[in-house]
Amino acid sequence: MTLIAETKAYAHRGSAWGDILRHPATLWLISAVIVAGAWEIAGRWPISPAFPPFSDTMSALAGLIADGTLGKALIITLKPLAIGLIASVVMGVGLGVLMGLNRFAEWLGSPIFVIAQSAPLAALIPILTFAYGIGLTAKILTVCIMAMPVIVLNSLNAVRHTPATLLDMGHSFLATRRQIIFKIILPAASPVIFAGLRLGCAAGFIGVILAELLITPTGIGDIITYNQSVAEYEKMYAAIFAIMALSVLLISLLEMIETALFHPEKRAQS
Amino acid sequence: MSPAAARKIEARHRPMVEVRHLSKIYAGGVEALNAISVDFPEGQLTSLLGPSGCGKTTLLKIIAGLIPATSGEVMVDGRPVTGPGPERAFVFQDFALMPWANVLRNVAFGLELKGVAQSEREAVAEKHIASVGLGGFEHAFPHELSGGMRQRVGLARALAVNAKVLLMDEPFSAVDEQTRRKFQEDLLELIAREHKTFLFVTHSIEEAVYVSDRIVILSKRPSQVSAIVEPEIGRGRDPDQIRRDSAYLDTVETIWQSLKRYLD
Numbered sequence: 001m002t003l004i005a006e007t008k009a010y011a012h013r014g015s016a017w018g019d020i021l022r023h024p025a026t027l028w029l030i031s032a033v034i035v036a037g038a039w040e041i042a043g044r045w046p047i048s049p050a051f052p053p054f055s056d057t058m059s060a061l062a063g064l065i066a067d068g069t070l071g072k073a074l075i076i077t078l079k080p081l082a083i084g085l086i087a088s089v090v091m092g093v094g095l096g097v098l099m100g101l102n103r104f105a106e107w108l109g110s111p112i113f114v115i116a117q118s119a120p121l122a123a124l125i126p127i128l129t130f131a132y133g134i135g136l137t138a139k140i141l142t143v144c145i146m147a148m149p150v151i152v153l154n155s156l157n158a159v160r161h162t163p164a165t166l167l168d169m170g171h172s173f174l175a176t177r178r179q180i181i182f183k184i185i186l187p188a189a190s191p192v193i194f195a196g197l198r199l200g201c202a203a204g205f206i207g208v209i210l211a212e213l214l215i216t217p218t219g220i221g222d223i224i225t226y227n228q229s230v231a232e233y234e235k236m237y238a239a240i241f242a243i244m245a246l247s248v249l250l251i252s253l254l255e256m257i258e259t260a261l262f263h264p265e266k267r268a269q270s
Numbered sequence: 271m272s273p274a275a276a277r278k279i280e281a282r283h284r285p286m287v288e289v290r291h292l293s294k295i296y297a298g299g300v301e302a303l304n305a306i307s308v309d310f311p312e313g314q315l316t317s318l319l320g321p322s323g324c325g326k327t328t329l330l331k332i333i334a335g336l337i338p339a340t341s342g343e344v345m346v347d348g349r350p351v352t353g354p355g356p357e358r359a360f361v362f363q364d365f366a367l368m369p370w371a372n373v374l375r376n377v378a379f380g381l382e383l384k385g386v387a388q389s390e391r392e393a394v395a396e397k398h399i400a401s402v403g404l405g406g407f408e409h410a411f412p413h414e415l416s417g418g419m420r421q422r423v424g425l426a427r428a429l430a431v432n433a434k435v436l437l438m439d440e441p442f443s444a445v446d447e448q449t450r451r452k453f454q455e456d457l458l459e460l461i462a463r464e465h466k467t468f469l470f471v472t473h474s475i476e477e478a479v480y481v482s483d484r485i486v487i488l489s490k491r492p493s494q495v496s497a498i499v500e501p502e503i504g505r506g507r508d509p510d511q512i513r514r515d516s517a518y519l520d521t522v523e524t525i526w527q528s529l530k531r532y533l534d
């Protein structure tokens with residue numbers, strides 16, 4: 001027990017203040033304050049009349065929340081986003097893992113995603129509207145096109161880079177194919193798969209806003225476009241801020257899920 | 271070794287692992303093993319010693335059933351090897367521990383894969399964790415352990431499945447010299463206690479002479495058996511005394527002379 005006892009003792013040696021200062025939430029708060037402060041200063045300078053200070057943006061945000069505009073817009077925006085992200089996560093991880101396990105599937109599928117990841121996707125949107133109209137389908141597809149490639153390619157690479165000696169270990173202890181996949185490959189791949197999920201979800205948010213700006217202005221995209229056209233920039237930035245905050249929230253949620261499922265903090269650098 | 275001595279050994283220990291005319295040519299055209307034949311007697315520790323890259327790991331992995339041979343065959347306990355089997359367990363040079371699992375789960379993993387119930391496999395694992403001197407570390411994770419401790423976990427995992435044959439590929443090469451000597455003592459104790467057959471790959475002549483009943487010296491690639499040495503050093507004495515013993519030192523010197531010609 002000595003080794004563990006020692007590490008614990010060491011962790012407790014720091015002062016209470018030190019613990020608070022080193023807590024991730026504190027760092028988070030400090031960096032948020034710095035960004036908000038810089039934004040406030042830049043807005044008051046002013047860099048441009050189209051760039052309102054942080055405080056004005058926040059009061060505009062409060063107004064949008066109070067009169068229900070933001071809530072209504074979010075419901076509209078979240079629909080293609082949620083459908084697109086769920087489809088991207090499920091299919092992306094599924095396809096990526098399948099391609100990682102099976103050379104033929106990789107040969108068949110990976111070029112599509114490699115091209116999709118490097119293509120300028122905004123350029124594809126006109127084609128999408130041509131094929132699927134300007135409704136929900138085109139918006140969901142935009143989210144998928146943005147989110148899926150990085151999820152697929154990360155899952156593929158994560159699976160492909162399972163340490164060979166862990167696979168040998170599994171085989172030597174007579175693991176079945178199923179056990180190799182679920183007890184060795186997936187746990188080994190989980191950190192990189194989750195990194196892909198975080199990037200993919202962030203890209204999905206970009207996708208839905210892009211769709212709402214370029215296809216038809218609805219939801220958050222509508223608030224942005226409308227307020228830009230009437231030069232109410234605080235409201236425009238408030239809407240952008242709201243969607244970014246939501247994106248950060250979702251990514252934090254993903255981190256919590258990963259921690260609960262795979263204990264990444266336990267494996268450290270070994 | 272004289273034929274008479276050979277017969278004496280055959281009579282005392284039947285071969286647990288028999289390698290017959292085994293050849294291995296890798297996909298790239300590298301010829302690692304060339305019709306090698308060698309026996310590994312039951313209940314003994316046999317070391318494989320040879321120049322770097324001569325095919326020791328290849329031989330061990332073929333015996334483990336992890337890679338196929340190009341030609342020839344391997345028999346374990348009288349049955350031909352077609353893949354991994356429950357009578358063989360591997361101890362890996364780089365430990366091959368799952369970083370996301372604690373010591374207990376790592377050690378019990380072989381049993382987990384067999385479908386042994388959790389309480390039962392953990393009881394077995396705890397016993398072996400204690401026997402390799404890691405009692406109290408059941409819930410530690412691999413990154414919290416030193417290299418020597420990690421290899422003890424790898425050893426405990428191999429012991430937990432109760433295989434008859436333990437295949438060890440340079441198990442001590444990633445630990446420091448002091449730990450290594452302690453390991454060697456523990457290994458000798460283990461052999462005396464467990465009556466298992468050990469196949470042990472090492473780079474160290476001293477280590478081979480110290481722990482082995484039998485040393486198989488391999489030639490340069492493509493490998494063949496160049497000599498078989500049976501160190502006749504009395505066990506059960508003070509380790510430091512053994513290491514100064516003239517029989518021990520002579521054997522080390524003989525092997526060094528026969529390996530020296532493979533250096534370029």
Ligand SMILES: Nc1ncnc2c1ncn2[C@@H]1O[C@H](COP(=O)(O)OP(=O)(O)OP(=O)(O)O)[C@@H](O)[C@H]1O
Nearest residue numbers: 296297298300302321322323324325326327328329
């Ligand atoms: N997967 C592989 N594909 C092609 N060649 C290989 C492969 N594995 C090993 N070899 C080659 O086969 C030869 C024998 O390799 P092996 O690892 O068995 O040697 P070794 O005796 O264990 O060496 P060392 O003492 O350095 O561990 C080497 O020349 C190596 O380059």
Ligand SMILES: [Mg+2]
Nearest residue numbers: 326327328439
């Ligand atoms: Mg080797």
